[in-house]
Amino acid sequence: MGDAQVFAFDADARRRGEEPGGVQSVSGVDAATPEPDAGDEVGALDRAADFIRRRLTGEYEVDEFGFDPQLLDTVLMAAMRPLYRSWFRVQVQGLDNVPDEGGALVVANHSGTIPVDAVMTQLALLDDHPAQRHLRMLGADLVFRLPVVSEIARKAGHTLACMPDAERLLSAGEVVGVWPEGFKGIGKPFTERYKLQRFGRGGFVAAAVRTGAPIIPTAIVGAEEIYPKIGNANALARLLGIPYFPLTPTFPWLGPLGLVPLPSRWIISFGEPIPTDHLPAGAADDPMLILEMTDRVRETIQQSLYRVLVQRPSVFR
Amino acid sequence: MGTLTPMGRTILVTGAARHLGARMCRVLSHEMSVDRVIGVDVVPPRSDLGRAEFIRADIRNPVIGKIIGAAAVDTVVHMGVIATPLQAGGRATMKDINVIGTMQLLAACQKSDSVQRLIVKSTASVYGCGPRDPVMFTEETAPQHPPTSGWAKDSVEVEGYVRGFARRRSDVAVTILRFANIIGPDVDTAMTSYFSLPVIPTVFGHDARLQFVHEDDHLEATRLVSLSEEPVSGVFNVSGAGVIMLSQAVRRIGRPALPVIGGLLGTAGRSMGSTGLADFSAEQVRYLTFGRAIDTSRIEDELGFWPRWTTAEAFADFIRGHHVQPLVPTASLLSAQQRILSVLTTVGGLVPTRAGGSHGG
Known part of the structure; x- marks a missing residue:
C-alpha cells in the first residue's frame, strides 16, 4: 500500500514506460549527470515529500475550470x-x-x-x-x-x-x-x-x-x-433525486461487493x-x-x- | 451642462464613510482634473477623506438632490450598497439603504441637468450560482440561478433601477461595474471575516471556485471609468485573473477546514452570524458550495484595463495584511520535510529497498 503510494507520485515515469528497467534508464537519461541508484530513489522520495507539502500549503495551480x-x-x-x-x-x-x-x-x-x-x-x-x-x-x-x-x-x-x-x-x-x-x-x-x-x-x-x-x-x-443493468428501482431513484437506481445481478444484493x-x-x-x-x-x-x-x-x-x-x-x- | 470646463469635474461619492468609499474619495480628490469631491454617507467617516469634503446625509431622503444641484455634480459614483446586515444594523435597514437609497439617488440624478456620468459599484453575485452555471459568466450571460436573498438580490434590484435610469436619461453615461469579491490587506468584507475564522467551515463534498479582485484594482477600475476622456457606458466584469479553489485558499491560510453537510452550514452559520463572527447567508453558502467565475475580457478589450493583482496574488496580500497566522508555518513544514528525508537517508538501506520494491511492482 505504502509502496504503491510512493510510486504514484512519479506519474511521469510511470507513463513513460511500463517495465521497471525502462523507468530507471529513462530517468537516468533525463538527469544531466548520471546518479547512483540510491540517489535517484532519494530524489523520488524528495519529490513525493515536496508534493505532499505543496498539497498541504495550497501551492499548486488550477485553471478557471478548477482543473487541478x-x-x-x-x-x-x-x-x-x-x-x-x-x-x-x-x-x-x-x-x-x-x-x-x-x-x-x-x-x-x-x-x-x-x-x-x-x-x-x-x-x-x-x-x-x-x-x-x-x-x-x-x-x-x-x-x-x-x-x-x-x-x-x-x-x-x-x-x-x-x-x-x-x-x-x-x-x-x-x-x-x-x-x-x-x-x-x-x-x-x-x-x-x-x-x-x-x-x-x-x-x-x-x-x-x-x-x-x-x-x-x-x-x-x-x-x-x-454492471449489467437488469432492473430499475424507480421509486428509490425518485427519492434520491437521480435518473435511475440500477439493479444488476450483484447490486444491491451483495452489498459493497456488488460495486465491483x-x-x-x-x-x-x-x-x-x-x-x-x-x-x-x-x-x-x-x-x-x-x-x-x-x-x-x-x-x-x-x-x-x-x-x-x-x-x-x-x-x- | 455648458458651465463645465475640462478642469472642473465635481464628483459625488456615496458610501464615503466606509473603507473603500473613503479611499475612493482620497484617490479622486488628488486628481488634477477634479475640482471637488463630495463624500456622502449616513455615518461620519472613520478615515481621512483627503481633499474631499464630507456631507453627512442619508441618500434615502430627497436632500441628496439638493446636494447634487447645489454643487453642480457632474459625476456620481454610487458605492453605497451595503453587503451584510451587520454593516447596516439589520436586514430591513440594509435593504432600505440599498434599494430605497439607490432609487432616491437615481431620482435626484434624473432631475439634475449637471450629471453626465453615473458609475455604480455592483457585484458578480448578481449572476447567482449553482450547478447549471457556465464556468465563466460574461456580462451577457443570463443567470441560471438568480439570487433570491440578501445583498445579491439587492444588487439585482439596484441594477434594474439603474438600467431604467439609463433608458430615461440616455444622455447620461451609465457604467455598472460587477466586481468579484473585493479583498486586500485593509478591507473588511464577509469573505475576509470568513477566512479569519480560526476553523473554517466548508461545504462537504463541494469545492467552490473563488475569484478575488484586489481593493487597489477595484479603486483603479472605478477611477478609470469616472475620469476617462470619453464617457464609458455599459456593464463590465472586474476580477483578478484566474481562480482559486476554496480548499486551496484555506490551505494557503494554513487554518484547518471543517467540512459541514451543505444544509447545516447555513443553520449553524446563521447562529454564528448573530455573534458577528462571520456571515453565512443563504447566498454566501451557495457561493461557498458552487463558486463562480466571471469573464473579464470586455473591460480588457474595450477599456484596456488589466488588474495588477491576480486572484491568487490578491488573496496572498489579504493573508499578509490581515496577519492571518497559519497553525503550522510553511517554514517548519519545509524543515520537517528535510529532517524526515535526512533521517531516512542516514538510516540507509531503508530508502533504496522500499522505493526499489515499488519500482518492481
Whole structure:
C-alpha cells in the first residue's frame, strides 16, 4: 500500500514506460549527470515529500475550470490505472486520429450504469497518447449538484455540458469529450447493449463547427458488460433525486461487493476525424447541417461499434 | 451642462464613510482634473477623506438632490450598497439603504441637468450560482440561478433601477461595474471575516471556485471609468485573473477546514452570524458550495484595463495584511520535510529497498 503510494507520485515515469528497467534508464537519461541508484530513489522520495507539502500549503495551480492537473495525474488517475491496465485490459485503437495539439471533440457511446467509460477514455488519452492529452469532459448538471462527485469532476477538469463551456475549451485547444446519449445511454437496460440511443439536439456538433475543431467519433466496447443493468428501482431513484437506481445481478444484493465491476475486455477505438473547419462561417446556425452532421457522427459510431465487437474474441477475454 | 470646463469635474461619492468609499474619495480628490469631491454617507467617516469634503446625509431622503444641484455634480459614483446586515444594523435597514437609497439617488440624478456620468459599484453575485452555471459568466450571460436573498438580490434590484435610469436619461453615461469579491490587506468584507475564522467551515463534498479582485484594482477600475476622456457606458466584469479553489485558499491560510453537510452550514452559520463572527447567508453558502467565475475580457478589450493583482496574488496580500497566522508555518513544514528525508537517508538501506520494491511492482 505504502509502496504503491510512493510510486504514484512519479506519474511521469510511470507513463513513460511500463517495465521497471525502462523507468530507471529513462530517468537516468533525463538527469544531466548520471546518479547512483540510491540517489535517484532519494530524489523520488524528495519529490513525493515536496508534493505532499505543496498539497498541504495550497501551492499548486488550477485553471478557471478548477482543473487541478497535479492532483489528476498523481492521485485520481493513479487510482484508476489498475482498473484500466489489469481489470479491463483496455486496448486502444486509432490514437493517431487524436491530434497532438489543438482542439478536438471526442464523441463516444455511453454505457455501463456509472460513467466508468468516460474515465477510461480519459486514461487512454493520458497514458497511451504520445502527447499525453488531458480529456476535458462535458457532464450533466447532476454531476455538479452531487456532493463529492462534483468536487472530483471539477478537479479532474470536467465541466457542465453547455455551449459557452464547450466553445471555451475547444478554442483554448483542449480535447473535449462528450457522451451525447447522456443518461439514456448510460442507464439503458442490458438487453439494449451496443444500441446507440438518441443523440440530443446536436449542441456538441454546433460547438465544434463554431470553433472549427474536428469531431472524433469514438466507439467504446466493453463498458456495457461491467454492471449489467437488469432492473430499475424507480421509486428509490425518485427519492434520491437521480435518473435511475440500477439493479444488476450483484447490486444491491451483495452489498459493497456488488460495486465491483465485471472484468470485461475493453476496446476503445478512436475513429477518423470529421473536419469542421472547411464549413462556411455561420454554418453552426444552420440547423439542417447540424442535425445531418449529428446523424453522421451517430451512424459512424454505431458502425464502428459493430466492427469492434466482432474483433473482440469474447466478453471477458 | 455648458458651465463645465475640462478642469472642473465635481464628483459625488456615496458610501464615503466606509473603507473603500473613503479611499475612493482620497484617490479622486488628488486628481488634477477634479475640482471637488463630495463624500456622502449616513455615518461620519472613520478615515481621512483627503481633499474631499464630507456631507453627512442619508441618500434615502430627497436632500441628496439638493446636494447634487447645489454643487453642480457632474459625476456620481454610487458605492453605497451595503453587503451584510451587520454593516447596516439589520436586514430591513440594509435593504432600505440599498434599494430605497439607490432609487432616491437615481431620482435626484434624473432631475439634475449637471450629471453626465453615473458609475455604480455592483457585484458578480448578481449572476447567482449553482450547478447549471457556465464556468465563466460574461456580462451577457443570463443567470441560471438568480439570487433570491440578501445583498445579491439587492444588487439585482439596484441594477434594474439603474438600467431604467439609463433608458430615461440616455444622455447620461451609465457604467455598472460587477466586481468579484473585493479583498486586500485593509478591507473588511464577509469573505475576509470568513477566512479569519480560526476553523473554517466548508461545504462537504463541494469545492467552490473563488475569484478575488484586489481593493487597489477595484479603486483603479472605478477611477478609470469616472475620469476617462470619453464617457464609458455599459456593464463590465472586474476580477483578478484566474481562480482559486476554496480548499486551496484555506490551505494557503494554513487554518484547518471543517467540512459541514451543505444544509447545516447555513443553520449553524446563521447562529454564528448573530455573534458577528462571520456571515453565512443563504447566498454566501451557495457561493461557498458552487463558486463562480466571471469573464473579464470586455473591460480588457474595450477599456484596456488589466488588474495588477491576480486572484491568487490578491488573496496572498489579504493573508499578509490581515496577519492571518497559519497553525503550522510553511517554514517548519519545509524543515520537517528535510529532517524526515535526512533521517531516512542516514538510516540507509531503508530508502533504496522500499522505493526499489515499488519500482518492481
